[in-house]
Amino acid sequence: MNNIYTIFRKEMANYFNSPIAYIFVAVFLISSTWLFFQNFFLNGQATMRGYFYFLPWIFLFLAPAISMRSFAEERRSGTLELLLTLPVKDWEVVLGKFLSNVIFITITILLSITVPISINILGQIDMGTVIGGYLGAILLASSYLSLGLFVSSFTKNQIVAFIISIAGLFFLFILGANFVLNVIPTFLVPIFSFLGLGTHFDNITKGVVDTRDLIYYFSFIFLFLWLTVRSIESRNWK
Template identity: 50%
Template sequence: MKHIFAIIKKELKDYFNSPLAYVFISIFLVVSNWLFFRSFFIQAQASMRPYFSLLPWLFLFLIPAVTMRLWAEEKKLNTAEVLFTWSIKDPEAILGKFFASLIFIALTLILSLSVPLSISFIGGLDWGIVIASYLGALLLAAAFLAIGLFISSLTDNQIIAFILAVALAFAIFMVGEDFVLYALPNYLVNLAQYLGLGAHFASINRGVLDSRDIIYYLSIIFIFLYLNTRQIASRKWK
């Protein structure tokens, strides 16, 4: 546990020591606010649903940027060899990096609270739905982070890590979308619908925190973190 905290602290320090964190947070806030408020006054509804419908698309491109360097850089500079010969277990390093990136995204989401706060001054906002949606956004982000972190462990090239993570996250996100479902044979429809990241997010976005959705997200996170430990351990047997 102590190791995990130390790694979280170090990784967070890395984020905020580089311009990446500030660029990321600025882009995220500017783009999400702009896209949302562009149509907000036309719709004239005190609801954040359009905002949360935007989020997955932003996450899709921005989260791989947060995870791409986590392993790729360690592999490239060979610092992984130092890290894994210290007295730590592999999963501690993986969890440390995962939670560091999750805390970073949580901070970004906290900064985006300016949106619901300003809406609530204009009209009555249903905070229950907003909180559920934020929780859903965090789960979605965590799933994307786990995917990105795993991809980063496959390569020592950050650009490749970024592109592959976008591609894989996009694929998993789209599997459950309607236009994919139409193209699939009947017996696969249910499965694809269940596997799609997007469909689960849509139901949370309606304000329904269903345990099935939460379990789904937690399993995606678990699967990719597990794959990550396998990938990291495979160095020993290559």
Template identity: 45%
Template sequence: MARIIALIKKEILSILNSPIIYIVTIGFVVVNSWLYFENFFVAEQATLRTYFAFFPWILLFLIPAISMRVWAEEKKSGTIEFLLTTATKDWEAVIAKYLSTLILILFILICTLPVPLSVAAIGNVDGGQIVTNYIAAFLLAASMVAIGQWLSSLSKNQIVSFIITLLVLFALMMIGLPYLLASTKGILTEGMRFLSTQTHFLNMSKGVIDIRDVTYFISIIVLFLFLNVFSLQSRHWK
């Protein structure tokens, strides 16, 4: 545990010394706020439904931008061998990098709080639904990070990692869209609906936390963190 904490501190300091945290934080808050307030006064209704509806689509670009450097940069610079041949175990490095990124995601989400708090101050907004939407957004982001971190471990090129992660996350969102599901039947429809991150996010964004949706996100996280460790250990087989 001490090694993991030390690695988390190292990763956070590395993130803070990089302009990416400030760029992505400002970008997320500004873009999401702009998309929301563009239609806020037209709707003439204090609702946060559209505000949170934009979260998955912005995270679709944000997460690949953050996760692309997790392992690809280490591989390119050659520091991955130093990191993984010291006393640090592969799974400890994976967990440390993952938790460091989650702390960054949590910070970004906290920075978006002024908007829903402002809307709640001028209208009748369900506070419980705000909480469940943030839980849904965090779980969605956490699952996306796990996928992106694994894909980053497969490449030395950050741009390649970004593009592949973007495509995979986009596919997982698209397969749950209603118009696409309408073109399929039976078990295929149910399978696509279950696999889609968008399906489970929308379920939770309605204000109800279903154990099935939480289990889905946790399963995605565990699976891809395991694949990340497996990917790192495969270097011993070469």
């Protein structure tokens, strides 16, 4: 536990000691609120639906931007050798890094709390969908990060990690999208729609927190963290 916390703290300090964190937060808040408020007054409804609609697409680029350096940078600068020869278990390293990514993106997401507050001044907002939306956003972002972490673990080039993560996430996201579901054979539809990252997000933002969606996200995260640990261990059977 201690080791995870130590690594977590170092990674967090790393974000906030460099301009990356502040740039990241600013880009996220500006782009998401701007996209949202563009149409907000046209609709004239006191709801955050539109806000959560954009999030998966914004995260598609921002989550890999956070996770890309996790291992790639350590590999490039050689510090991975330093870290992995310390008496620390591989999964502790992976978990410490993952948690720091998750907490960082959670802080970023929660900073957008001004949006529901502003809406609430304009009209009554349904708190259930807002809380559901935030929960879903955090789960979705964490899933993105777990995949990004995995990709980052087998390259020393951050840009490669970034682009492959985006490609992978994009693929998994559109798997459950309507235009894909329309063209595949009918018996595959439930499978594809279950595997798609986006489908579960839609459910949660509607304010419905179904265990199936939670299980999906948690197993997704678990799978990719497990793969990351395997990938780090792979130095042992190369």
